[in-house]
Amino acid sequence: MYQILVIAHIIGTVLGVGGATFAEIFHIRAMRDGVVTDEESVTLKIFYTVLRVGLVLLVLSGFAFLIYFRLEGHEKYLYNPKLWAKMIIVFIIPINAILFQIKKIPAWLATPISLTSWYTALILGVYRTIPYSFVEIMGIYLASILVIALVLWRIKDHYSLSRIKS
Amino acid sequence: MTILYAMLILHIITGLIGVMSAFSMLIGFLRRVPKIGALKGWSLVSAISFILSWISGAYYYVLYYGGNVKPIILKSAYPWAHQIVMEAKEHVFLFIPLVSIVVSIGIFLAGEDILNDKPIKKSLAWLTAFVFILGVVISLAGVGISGAVRG
Numbered sequence: 071m072y073q074i075l076v077i078a079h080i081i082g083t084v085l086g087v088g089g090a091t092f093a094e095i096f097h098i099r100a101m102r103d104g105v106v107t108d109e110e111s112v113t114l115k116i117f118y119t120v121l122r123v124g125l126v127l128l129v130l131s132g133f134a135f136l137i138y139f140r141l142e143g144h145e146k147y148l149y150n151p152k153l154w155a156k157m158i159i160v161f162i163i164p165i166n167a168i169l170f171q172i173k174k175i176p177a178w179l180a181t182p183i184s185l186t187s188w189y190t191a192l193i194l195g196v197y198r199t200i201p202y203s204f205v206e207i208m209g210i211y212l213a214s215i216l217v218i219a220l221v222l223w224r225i226k227d228h229y230s231l232s233r234i235k236s
Numbered sequence: 237m238t239i240l241y242a243m244l245i246l247h248i249i250t251g252l253i254g255v256m257s258a259f260s261m262l263i264g265f266l267r268r269v270p271k272i273g274a275l276k277g278w279s280l281v282s283a284i285s286f287i288l289s290w291i292s293g294a295y296y297y298v299l300y301y302g303g304n305v306k307p308i309i310l311k312s313a314y315p316w317a318h319q320i321v322m323e324a325k326e327h328v329f330l331f332i333p334l335v336s337i338v339v340s341i342g343i344f345l346a347g348e349d350i351l352n353d354k355p356i357k358k359s360l361a362w363l364t365a366f367v368f369i370l371g372v373v374i375s376l377a378g379v380g381i382s383g384a385v386r387g
Contacts, residue, residue, distance in 0.1 A: 071331075108294055126256060127306070129252065129256065130249075130252060133249075133375075135246070135253055136379055137245055137248055138250075138380065139382075140244075140382045140385070141241060141244075145382060145383050145384070145385050145386050146383070146386060148379055148382055148383030149314075149383040149384075150378075157376060157379070160374075164259050167263070168262060168266065168365075171263065171266040172266055231371075236266055
């Protein structure tokens with residue numbers, strides 16, 4: 071049972087991280103000519119669907135782990151700061167999507183929040199013993215969002231400059 | 237597996253399905269042209285899941301938690317997990333199934349009017365957001381309470 075949960079959790083994370091990454095790569099590529107065509111829009115929707123399936127799998131398998139810990143008498147894991155950081159960050163993913171949808175958060179911030187959240191969830195899942203407190207993990211997470219925002223801004227800037235030149 | 241543990245698992249899983257359905261509904265409302273059929277479907281799944289979570293949670297609470305789990309938490313290093321978190325959870329939770337039923341009834345009664353009537357669409361979307369946010373907070377509270385069960 072435990073192995074099934076691990077596999078489901080990994081598949082969820084892989085779909086989420088992969089979906090978020092390829093959605094952004096494809097979006098940047100689609101915006102090279104300044105317009106997202108109908109066909110590109112359909113492809114992006116597929117990536118977003120994959121991402122949502124990943125999120126559902128991640129959340130369901132994650133809570134299944136919590137049930138497993140509770141029933142097996144490993145309740146101490148439920149107060150692990152890494153677990154709480156991961157839960158808060160996974161909660162930020164749908165909140166970010168909603169805020170972006172109602173235009174309460176700009177694209178330059180929503181995209182790095184999504185990408186950083188997915189990658190942070192992946193890293194927190196891989197490292198079993200992270201010697202950082204909840205506040206430290208969240209601090210690194212927030213700083214990473216800014217770094218990713220800068221990197222994406224540079225990439226998009228590069229593409230828009232090459233578009234103007236051509 | 238005993239029926240008590242089955243009820244605990246049902247409580248958690250149906251609660252999660254309810255929260256995820258509320259999120260899907262919210263995204264549905266935020267579309268330029270909401271799909272009414274999908275909204276009706278998600279609202280039904282959400283309401284039914286929260287009712288099931290309510291019943292199974294109540295079964296576990298009345299028959300097991302009060303006599304077996306609560307004393308362990310109160311004697312542990314985290315008595316606040318029951319005194320504050322559980323006390324708040326068991327009362328605040330009641331909003332969720334009832335509001336989700338209201339949302340479901342609202343969607344079924346309004347039907348296609350949701351497409352043109354902005355105030356009704358906005359009101360239902362806000363109620364759904366309330367269910368979603370409260371559902372997430374209650375889920376995290378549940379994790380906090382479970383983590384305090386240490387003898």
